[in-house]
Amino acid sequence: MEDKRPQFVSKRTLREQLADVLREKILRAEFVPGEKINEKEIAEMYQVSRGPVREALRQIEEEGLVTYTSQKGCVVKVLTYEEMSELYLIRSTLEELAVKIFDGKMSREGLYKLQSAVDDIERSAEKKDLYEIIAADERFHSAIVEEAGCERLYHMWKSLQGANTATYHTMKSQGLMPYDVLGRNHQWILDFFKRQADVDTITKEISDHYAVVPKTLHQATRQNESAEE
Amino acid sequence: MEDKRPQFVSKRTLREQLADVLREKILRAEFVPGEKINEKEIAEMYQVSRGPVREALRQIEEEGLVTYTSQKGCVVKVLTYEEMSELYLIRSTLEELAVKIFDGKMSREGLYKLQSAVDDIERSAEKKDLYEIIAADERFHSAIVEEAGCERLYHMWKSLQGANTATYHTMKSQGLMPYDVLGRNHQWILDFFKRQADVDTITKEISDHYAVVPKTLHQATRQNESAEE
DNA sequence: TAAATGTCAAATGTTAACATTTTTGCGTTG
DNA sequence: CAACGCAAAAATGTTAACATTTGACATTTA
Numbered sequence: 001m002e003d004k005r006p007q008f009v010s011k012r013t014l015r016e017q018l019a020d021v022l023r024e025k026i027l028r029a030e031f032v033p034g035e036k037i038n039e040k041e042i043a044e045m046y047q048v049s050r051g052p053v054r055e056a057l058r059q060i061e062e063e064g065l066v067t068y069t070s071q072k073g074c075v076v077k078v079l080t081y082e083e084m085s086e087l088y089l090i091r092s093t094l095e096e097l098a099v100k101i102f103d104g105k106m107s108r109e110g111l112y113k114l115q116s117a118v119d120d121i122e123r124s125a126e127k128k129d130l131y132e133i134i135a136a137d138e139r140f141h142s143a144i145v146e147e148a149g150c151e152r153l154y155h156m157w158k159s160l161q162g163a164n165t166a167t168y169h170t171m172k173s174q175g176l177m178p179y180d181v182l183g184r185n186h187q188w189i190l191d192f193f194k195r196q197a198d199v200d201t202i203t204k205e206i207s208d209h210y211a212v213v214p215k216t217l218h219q220a221t222r223q224n225e226s227a228e229e
Numbered sequence: 230m231e232d233k234r235p236q237f238v239s240k241r242t243l244r245e246q247l248a249d250v251l252r253e254k255i256l257r258a259e260f261v262p263g264e265k266i267n268e269k270e271i272a273e274m275y276q277v278s279r280g281p282v283r284e285a286l287r288q289i290e291e292e293g294l295v296t297y298t299s300q301k302g303c304v305v306k307v308l309t310y311e312e313m314s315e316l317y318l319i320r321s322t323l324e325e326l327a328v329k330i331f332d333g334k335m336s337r338e339g340l341y342k343l344q345s346a347v348d349d350i351e352r353s354a355e356k357k358d359l360y361e362i363i364a365a366d367e368r369f370h371s372a373i374v375e376e377a378g379c380e381r382l383y384h385m386w387k388s389l390q391g392a393n394t395a396t397y398h399t400m401k402s403q404g405l406m407p408y409d410v411l412g413r414n415h416q417w418i419l420d421f422f423k424r425q426a427d428v429d430t431i432t433k434e435i436s437d438h439y440a441v442v443p444k445t446l447h448q449a450t451r452q453n454e455s456a457e458e
Numbered sequence: 459t460a461a462a463t464g465t466c467a468a469a470t471g472t473t474a475a476c477a478t479t480t481t482t483g484c485g486t487t488g
Numbered sequence: 489c490a491a492c493g494c495a496a497a498a499a500t501g502t503t504a505a506c507a508t509t510t511g512a513c514a515t516t517t518a
Contacts, residue, residue, distance in 0.1 A: 062291040093326045281503095
């Protein structure tokens with residue numbers, strides 16, 4: 001049964017809207033990792049009751065953004081460098097699986113989305129606008145995963161986006177953001193799709209693309225250790 | 230109001246307990262795919278209010294067991310054969326990643342868990358006790374994934390358990406359960422771990438192990454199609 | 459007769475108050 | 489002055505009632 005209601009009438013539940021707002025706040029680093037989230041505070045801020053707030057927080061918990069502890073409440077998820085590295089390994093694996101599913105052959109629209117995302121990455125990297133970079137980066141990689149047309153795979157991949165955001169924020173705070181090579185690195189991958197390279201070549205490139213992150217984080221670890229001495 | 234709940238003191242929240250109960254009901258096929266789940270009914274059945282019930286249902290939604298639709302409510306997840314096949318591909322990929330992470334070298338305890346699970350599979354397959362088979366099968370595969378020691382990977386893998394259960398139930402209802410080879414097939418994989426085969430060999434075996442499922446499901450599809458004619 | 463409309467019960471969404479647990483803060487004590 | 493105890497405050501867990509939406513069935517109308 002199709003919903004023929006005019007699109008401008010918004011019937012989204014409070015829970016859905018709150019999930020969006022809270023997600024964005026975390027992705028924008030207005031809530032920082034480890035920060036406690038007070039249900040009542042959020043409820044009063046948006047003039048709603050605690051019910052929808054609790055449900056929204058449970059939802060973004062599933063997305064890997066916050067952690068609920070029984071009787072203790074909700075905090076913005078804290079990731080160690082090691083966990084970030086592991087999550088990139090999973091993300092890379094899922095993305096490679098997507099490429100295998102569509103056999104490395106992107107549709108015309110897919111290629112267009114990728115090029116558009118690369119351009120956005122380039123532009124926002126010049127402005128050093130982290131939020132825009134993260135959004136464009138997500139558009140790039142999600143275009144790849146979506147091409148596989150497997151909803152569950154996309155959902156799982158997306159559930160790692162919180163970790164990706166946290167990693168970007170960490171890199172920035174450590175002065176490790178490679179602004180100058182971001183556009184180039186993504187264009188590099190896109191070009192393999194454009195020239196219809198075979199699956200193994202492309203998955204290898206994606207694997208290498210992500211493998212840089214743990215190395216960069218490791219660099220951060222060493223810097224912190226030497227700073228403590 | 231007097232609390233008439235069981236005498237033993239349980240510190241677990243109602244939400245947690247309800248999630249367990251509802252999960253089990255679905256895994257035992259007391260709730261079948263497509264069945265509507267009525268919040269009030271569940272609440273009255275367990276003498277609690279709808280709040281914890283809603284939260285529990287949201288949790289098992291995340292686990293891939295039910296689907297919530299705005300203003301429509303909650304139904305037990307329905308999977309097409311195609312979706313089941315895709316989910317097995319993802320499950321297989323994640324399990325192979327786990328093996329790569331621990332380089333195919335299982336600990337003594339890991340091997341023990343695997344052997345114990347295989348024995349359970351054998352026993353319950355003889356009795357054709359589907360619920361026990363599913364539980365033992367999960368113990369087997371989760372022992373592999375847990376060995377990687379990556380919590381998030383385990384969590385993602387586990388979120389596909391609902392699909393696994395649904396597939397087993399589907400196979401049973403179609404008379405396609407291969408009771409006689411279940412134990413042998415799992416012992417086969419375990420033996421590769423025991424003789425410390427290299428990673429590529431093991432991941433290949435796991436891949437093959439799971440690849441059988443889509444083929445069996447495809448068989449079911451053809452049977453249904455010819456039955457309709 | 460069939461489509462459109464109206465009505466109503468039941469289901470979900472939301473709220474506000476109550477219950478229980480955890481944390482806070484402060485005064486006493488050794 | 490540190491440590492302990494304990495009461496008050498605050499946070500989370502839970503409940504029950506209220507609000508809105510949905511779906512089914514009855515009624516009207518072409």
